[in-house]
Amino acid sequence: MKLLAPILNSPILQFIIALSQNLGPFIFFLFLGVIIFCIFKSDFFKMATWIDVLEFIRVRGHDTGKLEKRWQHTVRRLESPNMADWKLAVIEAENLTEEVLARMGFNGESFGERLKRMRADQLPSLDNLTNAHQIRNNIVHDPDYRIDIGEASKTIAIYEKSLQELDAL
Numbered sequence: 105m106k107l108l109a110p111i112l113n114s115p116i117l118q119f120i121i122a123l124s125q126n127l128g129p130f131i132f133f134l135f136l137g138v139i140i141f142c143i144f145k146s147d148f149f150k151m152a153t154w155i156d157v158l159e160f161i162r163v164r165g166h167d168t169g170k171l172e173k174r175w176q177h178t179v180r181r182l183e184s185p186n187m188a189d190w191k192l193a194v195i196e197a198e199n200l201t202e203e204v205l206a207r208m209g210f211n212g213e214s215f216g217e218r219l220k221r222m223r224a225d226q227l228p229s230l231d232n233l234t235n236a237h238q239i240r241n242n243i244v245h246d247p248d249y250r251i252d253i254g255e256a257s258k259t260i261a262i263y264e265k266s267l268q269e270l271d272a273l
Contacts, residue, residue, distance in 0.1 A: 190256035197263035204272040236262040
């Protein structure tokens with residue numbers, strides 16, 4: 105300790121210690137301010153914040169806009185005079201509904217399994233959705249299955265109603 109005493113008692117070291125004690129908090133808050141400024145200026149933080157704010161305001165997920173666009177594209181297929189487009193619309197409607205159910209945490213390897221595990225209090229249109237799923241299965245598994253525009257429209261309406269009940273549309 106006797107060797108360090110002259111160094112510790114030197115006026116230069118005492119000045120540096122006093123300076124760091126007085127300027128330390130100022131330097132700390134300066135760097136903290138720079139860090140906060142950089143975080144707020146970054147695009148990632150802005151994007152994440154706005155997504156959270158929009159989700160809170162809309163009480164819906166931020167992906168719903170994408171889902172609505174895909175849904176509108178599916179519904180537009182019914183305007184075609186071609187039966188293949190009507191069939192494709194029904195298949196796409198079920199795919200969208202299945203994606204929503206999977207994201208919401210309904211378990212099952214297939215859409216049919218998810219429907220079987222659901223209860224009517226979770227989805228009021230469950231029976232109609234099961235019937236729509238049967239029509240979709242007929243379309244997929246029977247190449248000769250014929251669907252008219254009325255049946256396709258009713259089936260699409262069932263999927264739309266179920267998506268609305270799930271607050272996805």
